[in-house]
Amino acid sequence: xxxxxxxxxxxxxxxxxxxLGRYAGxxxxxxxxxxxxxxxxxxxxxxxxxxxxxxxxxxxxxxxxTLAVERISAALGAVTPVPxxxxxxxxxxxxxxxPVALAAPPAGEEPGPVRYGAEAGLILLAGADRCVAAPxxxxxxxxxxxxxxFPLARVAPVASGQGAELPxxxxxxxxxxxxxxxxxxxxxxxRQAFDLTVRYAKxxxxxxxxxGSFQALQHRLAELSVLLEGARWLVYEAAFLGAPAxxxxxxxxxxxxxxRRLTRETHQIMGAVGLTREHDLxxxxxxxxxxxxxxxxxxxxxxxxxxxxWGAAAA
Amino acid sequence: xxxxxxxxxxxxxxDLVDFLDRELADGWERSEFGLGSAVHTDFSRKFxxxxxxxxxxxxxxxxxxxxxxxxxxxxxxxxxxMWKRGEPRGPQYMNVNWVGPSLIKYGTEEQKRTLLPPIAxxxxxxxxxxxEPEAGTDLAALRTRAVRDxxxxxxxxxxxxxxxxxxxxxxxxLARTGTVADGRRGISVFLxxxxxxxxxxxxxxxxxxxxxxNEVFLKDVWVPRSRLLGEENKGWDIVRRTLAYERVxxxxxxxxxxxxxxxxxWSRTRGLxxxxxxxxxxxxxxxxxxAARLLVYRVIDERAKDKEPSPRANQARxxxxxxxxxxxxxALDVMGSEALAEGSRGDAQxxxxxxxxxxxxxxxxxxxxxxxxxxxxxxx
Numbered sequence: 001x002x003x004x005x006x007x008x009x010x011x012x013x014x015x016x017x018x019x020l021g022r023y024a025g026x027x028x029x030x031x032x033x034x035x036x037x038x039x040x041x042x043x044x045x046x047x048x049x050x051x052x053x054x055x056x057x058x059x060x061x062x063x064x065x066t067l068a069v070e071r072i073s074a075a076l077g078a079v080t081p082v083p084x085x086x087x088x089x090x091x092x093x094x095x096x097x098x099p100v101a102l103a104a105p106p107a108g109e110e111p112g113p114v115r116y117g118a119e120a121g122l123i124l125l126a127g128a129d130r131c132v133a134a135p136x137x138x139x140x141x142x143x144x145x146x147x148x149x150f151p152l153a154r155v156a157p158v159a160s161g162q163g164a165e166l167p168x169x170x171x172x173x174x175x176x177x178x179x180x181x182x183x184x185x186x187x188x189x190x191r192q193a194f195d196l197t198v199r200y201a202k203x204x205x206x207x208x209x210x211x212g213s214f215q216a217l218q219h220r221l222a223e224l225s226v227l228l229e230g231a232r233w234l235v236y237e238a239a240f241l242g243a244p245a246x247x248x249x250x251x252x253x254x255x256x257x258x259x260r261r262l263t264r265e266t267h268q269i270m271g272a273v274g275l276t277r278e279h280d281l282x283x284x285x286x287x288x289x290x291x292x293x294x295x296x297x298x299x300x301x302x303x304x305x306x307x308x309x310w311g312a313a314a315a
Numbered sequence: 316x317x318x319x320x321x322x323x324x325x326x327x328x329x330d331l332v333d334f335l336d337r338e339l340a341d342g343w344e345r346s347e348f349g350l351g352s353a354v355h356t357d358f359s360r361k362f363x364x365x366x367x368x369x370x371x372x373x374x375x376x377x378x379x380x381x382x383x384x385x386x387x388x389x390x391x392x393x394x395x396x397m398w399k400r401g402e403p404r405g406p407q408y409m410n411v412n413w414v415g416p417s418l419i420k421y422g423t424e425e426q427k428r429t430l431l432p433p434i435a436x437x438x439x440x441x442x443x444x445x446x447e448p449e450a451g452t453d454l455a456a457l458r459t460r461a462v463r464d465x466x467x468x469x470x471x472x473x474x475x476x477x478x479x480x481x482x483x484x485x486x487x488x489l490a491r492t493g494t495v496a497d498g499r500r501g502i503s504v505f506l507x508x509x510x511x512x513x514x515x516x517x518x519x520x521x522x523x524x525x526x527x528x529n530e531v532f533l534k535d536v537w538v539p540r541s542r543l544l545g546e547e548n549k550g551w552d553i554v555r556r557t558l559a560y561e562r563v564x565x566x567x568x569x570x571x572x573x574x575x576x577x578x579x580x581w582s583r584t585r586g587l588x589x590x591x592x593x594x595x596x597x598x599x600x601x602x603x604x605x606a607a608r609l610l611v612y613r614v615i616d617e618r619a620k621d622k623e624p625s626p627r628a629n630q631a632r633x634x635x636x637x638x639x640x641x642x643x644x645x646a647l648d649v650m651g652s653e654a655l656a657e658g659s660r661g662d663a664q665x666x667x668x669x670x671x672x673x674x675x676x677x678x679x680x681x682x683x684x685x686x687x688x689x690x691x692x693x694x695x
Contacts, residue, residue, distance in 0.1 A: 001317060001319070001388060001612055001615070001616055001619075002317040003316060003612070003616040003617075004316065004616075005316060063316060198690055198692070202692060202693060209695070210692075210693040212692035212693055213692065213693045213695050214695075215695070218682070218683070218686040218692055219679065219682045219683075219686070221690055221692070222633070222682040222685040223633070223682065225630065225689060226630050226633045226637070226685070227606075229610060229627075229630055229634075230603075230606025230607070230610055230634055233606070233612075233613065234605060234609060236316060236318070237318040240316065240317070240318040240319075247605075249598070250601055250602045250605050251602075253598050253599065253601075253602045254602040254603070254605070254606050257599065257602070299591075299595050301598065302594065302595040302597075302598025302602070303591060303595055305597075305598035305602060306579075306588070306595070306597040306598040306601065309579070309601060310576075310579040310580075310583065310588060310597065311583075
């Protein structure tokens, strides 16, 4: 057991932070019109620097890839880090240029709106047992207007039999790494929103004293810190273990529970200013709501955790 | 970062599990209720000596004080396996987790020589004399007095909620050597033999398990100066450290997780586990138990690296309380009136969970410390 970052991990994340300082961040996320919604330049830089190969790298691995997903998301990097850094390599599929969509629609149904769907050229569909990797025609996608940070679109019919059916068991691999990855994304964003709120609570004066000196708020932030820390280590452990069904579902269940609570508390403590476009809080909290929907959300993660541990009827 | 036990600790766990399977096969009735009950404590007295004989009572202590010189992880593996089985060491876990380590860190050579070996051999029980009728969560308000008297001190006052005092040999006792106005700067630690004249123990009838609380009355109790731990008026530093150990010393999440597994078995045989709402509640509780486990592991990692106790122990403790409560609530929600039957799994967990946020510093005190030491929010 070792809860400290290794020298390799530190060096890796420092290098990633430097890259993200140039190709991500709040400023860049506010002006996507100049580059298009998806940040191809960021993806290209990540690829060139080797961050998309961490999963299978001898000196790194899935945990390092997960830590990178967390950082990219915290910096609002406009790419699809979960399929690129985790799911594609876990399936042994070749790298893909441009956004990749993930979906797990109920049998016979089309997926709901997916992130970067209007630009995605590939979708991975997790079925009951097998996963299908299907090409997408961006021209057929139907953009869905949304306030939640990510460009969403309904993707063109993918259930019509096209695409390669991957071997048995691949759906579980996709679900496991998707849960770990989406949770890592949430961790990165939650940490930013939380830190912003704690700073605000220290600086903002109300009734002649610091907002954060009121115990009614202090205990809520303290409980939130317990949830966030718990989620963080659950996600790292699940990644270290290779995203097995139980650990990844448990991590996602706890992370989405934290996400719900964090959204309410940060916005309540920040007050009306947190509801403005000018303030940065929404850059993270609105995107977080999109993560909340993935793979059925908190209730589905909890049922999956239960099923994995005790063999309850699958969700 | 690494989330696996090293081979030595994993091998130790395997040996320990084998040993416990054999040793507890006869005469040990596992029960979430039992800790502190008379029958439980009687079993413990014999069991801890067997454990000591194998060097497994105090494996983490230095060898010169009767320990095995092993690391913090091995000690913790021991705690996990014991709690999973209802803690057959009984009140001994307090001795080995924090009374002994406090003596090792702050005791005089004479105190170590006389007091540590009986603990390492499993011959004595200690209890913790902290809370008073008007000083529980607000511990620094304690009023039990210790006045210098010849070559010792005269103690007068009252302790309350003192677990195991009815069977303990010694008490790790806090008393005020300064004035009340000195607050935490006027407190000292005494290592009081409970058979000292003037000590009276009265049980309090509680309903959290068979374990009884006690009141301890101190009337003109004389204790020699050699039983003062550390310096006079410097007891608070020892307490802070002691509490940091105590907060995560008992891996309560391990018991909660085990009870949850049992509740899942119970629910499955009755077809309840098909209910999506029940599945969700189980998944939520499992996640809380697992989060608590990792937050405690993080504290053990700091300890294994010889770092000073950190406020992360407060986060770990808060997470354990949340886990115990979630499992207790689930038990009553899922088991229905079966949970009301005395001694049922649900009954035991629920009643235990009522005390979870009170012992070892209340849940709210943990939150206060997180606020101040981790978030660094301003005081009122």
